[in-house]
Amino acid sequence: MTNYPILTVTTFLPLVGAAVILILGDRLARWIALAATLLTLAVSAPLYLHFDKTSTALQFVESVPWIRSWNIAYGMGVDGISLPFIFLSAVLSVLCVSASWTAVETRVRDFYAALLISETAMIGLFASTNLFLFYIFWELMIVPMFLLIGVWGGPSRVYASVKFLLFTLAGSVLMLVGLIVLLYAGGTLDFQTLAGMRLSVSAQTWLFLAFLAAFAVKVPMFPVHTWLPDAHTEAPTAGSVILAGILLKMGAYGFLRISLPMFPDALPLFLTPMLALSVAAIVYGAYVTLAQTDVKRLIAYSSVSHMGFVTLGIFSLNRSGIEGAILQMVNHGILTGALFLCIGMIYERTHTREIAAYGGLFKAAPIFTTLLAFFCLAAIGFPGLNAFVGEFLIISGAFTKWAGLGVMAVWGVVLGTTYIVWLYYRVALGDVNPGLRELRLDLNAREVATLLPLVVMALVIGLYPESVLGFIRAPVAQLLSAIAASPTELAGRM
């Protein structure tokens, strides 16, 4: 297929870019960052073109012995579940560079270096085939994010960045203990080998809890979501986009890659609480979203609700639920990323995030408002746009599981429509807010170009969901059959 280690190159190219930026300094930082992210997207192209959708095996596998004393290899490879996220990470990184072009004026060099390091961490995480490498990238992600929020963020950025750091670290250190126990018990950290192993039920239960601590904080699940509104709100636009677009997906990806295949015997015990927490996140998150007066905080809380859909789909443990969850992860990355970009662009002109300070943007900034309307429609699940398919699959999966779950999820969709439409009404319609009259509000060509790829992606997935579902169908089927083959009867204990 290709004659170079494509995943390694894709992963570490941004890191090289970061090093170059650090050496060359502020002046060229933006252009080098743009070149590095575009090049990363380009070199990753063969991944999507040559991917065999019918196979459940890992593809583009690279494996080099790394730490012999712990029997750990440097292993990379992708399957249909990880591939969409590598693509999403690569695309969003380009857009983040573009969106920060004029928004970031201070310490430009450090900013783009941090952004590129986080791209390496994101792509590396989804490309890892063993738990050790996964953990390295998982932790590596924290550091640039901590700096992005804390250095270039809003007024209470330091509080938000420290809170983000401590929450995520507290979760991930328990994963570290779980990882070490797995290494000790299994003698390896390779995902596939570990998934093929059956530990005792009590060991699986404890390990599930240890990994749950890390993943639940990252997703974030109710009630450990409280870092998210602060971090999303205070982060600079690019930081918010990466947080919402990719970082939250890491937790859900962890459930799919680690918790479900490795600890299937623990699932009967945890299924009910996980589903209950998911529904709580959907409904509670939606109600809290309704009460927000700050645009970014509103979108941040809506993420809690949307990620509740994702965990609901995953723990429904049926095909439409899990496929819907993965699709919803991609969709949420596109749409919440887009909404944060929109808010960031308008904030750059008005310097306020208060909803009350806006109004009548449709007259003052028609291009902006048209794009905003498109993303709002997509976010409420308008048929023909991307979120509709994902939510539909999740809800049908939830109904299959238990009708009550489906009803709650539908209620969440209704609330979601309410807060988005209400947000749009307050921001875009009515008379132009007097405070905005003097400003030139509409988008320039660079900003429109930043948003257009997301419009295209939303349309493509909405009109042709197979573009994503085709990748994930085979691995999801394999995952479900592996869980079903578990010696403990799932159905019997429910």
Next chain:
Amino acid sequence: MTDVTLLVPEIVLVAMALALILVARRLERARTGATSVVVAAIAAIGSGWAFSSASPDVGFGGTLAGDGYAQFFDVLFAATLAITALLSIRHVDEERVRPGEFYALLLLAATGMLLAASAMDLLILYLGLELMTLCSYVLVGITREKTASIEGAVKYFLLGSFASALLLYGIGLTYGVTGATGFASIASAATERGLAGNPLLLAGVVLVVAGLAFKIAAVPFHAWAPDAYQGASAPVGAFLAAGSKAAGLAALVRVCIVAFAPEHPLWSNLLVALAALSIVVGSLLALSQSNMKRLLAYSSISHAGYALLGLIPGTPGGASATMTYAFVYAFMTLGAFGVVIALGQRGENLPGYHGLAKTNPGTAALMFLFLLSLTGIPPTAGFAAKFAVILSVVGAGHIGLAVLAVVSSVVSAYFYLRVAVYMYMTDPQGAAPGRLPSTVSVALLLAALVTIIGGVFPDTFAAWTVPP
């Protein structure tokens, strides 16, 4: 006669120390003294390697070893010595310490460390450790005009003498029961004559472990460390944190695994308590510190606890994890102290780090790297070392201790990264510190190199470790 080759590194260091004492009156500039220390350190390692094939593994009637274990620590101590010398030049000049005395004491202290790591006999071990500690007392108090320095030295001396007495008493009891002071003979006497459960021998084990726990500043034998580190000038603090701790660990590992092998259940339980207390108390007390040297002192207390984790199972693998930890910790703490030193008076207190990333981005980045490593965040050597020791305790079945250790590292993240918050997320106050002296840059880059290599390729340093 070939036995003497075992002592070649020690002889080189002592010879240089004597030479410095001879010319002490004429030695005006710290740079000359520091250069001779670096030369001696390199010569010690070089000659040690050159003679290693000719020298026996054990010599002087079984009291001194020249095995891989000793060589590993020789390299560590020589590196610590050289880096400390590079870092100390400005302090020695500014604080009007006599370079001849300062560097001679540094060399002699390092000689004590080398002896402690190669000792195969409790008495030689005691001699080595005392040589190290006596020189350290003087080094802490060498800036005589400062009251804090004298206070630190006196506290260190009083508590240190008490700990030496404990150690000596333990050695006495062990000798009384087994009739031996050599490590191998103690172990064989205990097993052959069925003395493993002898209460006097057990008391001896407890006292020896307690005496050595003092050297590594493990809780509850840690009270001297914060005052001594804060009172001492920063290079001396760095030397104590990196070298003195590694020497204590080197002694503890060899004594526990070789001499007290039959008493493994006892000392293993002792170490569980010492490690748990050190990790928790060190991290919690560091939270409220605003003096950098004091903060690094509490951090060194909690790192002593992490290092002990590897020794708990009493296996060769665990011992080599502890050795790696001592090695990696030495470099990352030397690095952190190095930045404190590089910033001069400003570096001593936390507010001095305001906006450092704006005025000195390179220095700030290095400090950030060392702080991440001390916290144990990958891909730094601190993470790999922590991973190895926790893997050992999990293997010994102490999962609760492993959870305690990682949870404490979240606590420690708060105080380490508070420094990062000051550096990166606040505006500079006052004048920017000037450029780093080239010697300090060399030392910092060396420490950074080890911190990165040890994180990206954890096998590199672990491969050098030879358990006793």
